[in-house]
Amino acid sequence: MKHNIVSVSGGKDSTATLLLAMAWDVENLQAVFADTGHEHPATYEYVEYLEQILEIQIQRVKADFSFEIESKREYVKTKWPEKGVSNSVIENALAVLKPTGNPFLDLCLWKNRFPSTRARFCTSELKVKPIQQLFYPILEDGHMILSWQGVRADESLDRKYLPECNEVIQGLYNYRPILKWSAKDVFQAHTDMGIDPNPLYKQGMGRVGCMPCINCNKDELKEIAKRFPEEIERVAEWERIVGLVSKRQSATFFTSDYRGHGIHQLVEWSKTVRGGKQYDLVEQMTGIEACSSAYGLCE
Numbered sequence: 217m218k219h220n221i222v223s224v225s226g227g228k229d230s231t232a233t234l235l236l237a238m239a240w241d242v243e244n245l246q247a248v249f250a251d252t253g254h255e256h257p258a259t260y261e262y263v264e265y266l267e268q269i270l271e272i273q274i275q276r277v278k279a280d281f282s283f284e285i286e287s288k289r290e291y292v293k294t295k296w297p298e299k300g301v302s303n304s305v306i307e308n309a310l311a312v313l314k315p316t317g318n319p320f321l322d323l324c325l326w327k328n329r330f331p332s333t334r335a336r337f338c339t340s341e342l343k344v345k346p347i348q349q350l351f352y353p354i355l356e357d358g359h360m361i362l363s364w365q366g367v368r369a370d371e372s373l374d375r376k377y378l379p380e381c382n383e384v385i386q387g388l389y390n391y392r393p394i395l396k397w398s399a400k401d402v403f404q405a406h407t408d409m410g411i412d413p414n415p416l417y418k419q420g421m422g423r424v425g426c427m428p429c430i431n432c433n434k435d436e437l438k439e440i441a442k443r444f445p446e447e448i449e450r451v452a453e454w455e456r457i458v459g460l461v462s463k464r465q466s467a468t469f470f471t472s473d474y475r476g477h478g479i480h481q482l483v484e485w486s487k488t489v490r491g492g493k494q495y496d497l498v499e500q501m502t503g504i505e506a507c508s509s510a511y512g513l514c515e
């Protein structure tokens with residue numbers, strides 16, 4: 217039997233992919249959403265909106281790092297004293313080394329650091345592996361899975377040369393039906409099917425995913441801080457908690473460098489131009505900004 221499983225992130229591309237699968241009325245269609253615990257509330261609401269308007273159930277999957285955190289506790293208790301780590305640092309770490317139920321935060325507690333563009337373990341731990349857990353029983357029963365992915369070639373060089381379909385392991389195929397689509401095509405599909413895009417696109421977000429994503433650029437960070445300061449405060453609190461688990465008693469969401477240390481300093485840097493030395497005077501003097509939606513959706 218063939219299973220068509222669409223990974224839904226709440227973003228425009230995966231939504232368009234789901235719309236396409238529904239329009240083609242494919243057999244055994246399932247939709248799955250990997251909840252990182254680091255999404256904007258609007259994205260959670262949007263996934264519910266899709267369920268209601270499309271009359272389809274979107275299965276939520278969530279990574280669980282309870283076992284890893286328990287192992288880490290044991291390691292901190294038994295090995296850190298041997299390594300000469302001070303009692304106060306060990307006490308601080310043990311005070312917070314407990315599963316919170318938030319996958320992103322728990323992952324960082326386990327790793328005692330945040331993911332980064334060089335160590336991007338978040339995607340595999342929070343999205344790929346939880347979705348794979350769903351695939352294994354189906355494959356073990358001898359069924360075939362077409363894993364639908366909302367990936368577009370014009371998003372990046374890495375994606376430009378991806379095949380439309382490839383076999384990953386026996387019986388499991390990655391399928392990218394919108395590979396050749398433009399962002400405009402994607403939004404057009406929403407319009408054609410009478411579906412609203414995630415409202416975050418109209419609020420200056422070029423992409424919808426973790427809030428913020430470790431790959432977010434300067435302008436996106438600036439926009440997030442301006443529109444959703446509560447998300448910045450959440451990350452600042454996470455930096456405090458994850459910092460307590462590290463031997464250095466410090467952890468930052470974005471790499472510390474010339475831009476600053478910690479999310480608050482990075483937000484200040486995001487408001488600057490010319491390599492971070494000068495605030496954006498044009499915007500400050502005129503109050504006029506360019507269209508804040510990267511897709512021209514602002515009204």
Ligand code: SF4
Nearest residue numbers: 338339425426429430
């Ligand atoms: S959206 Fe960004 S932060 Fe979230 S899992 Fe993907 S790469 Fe990591």
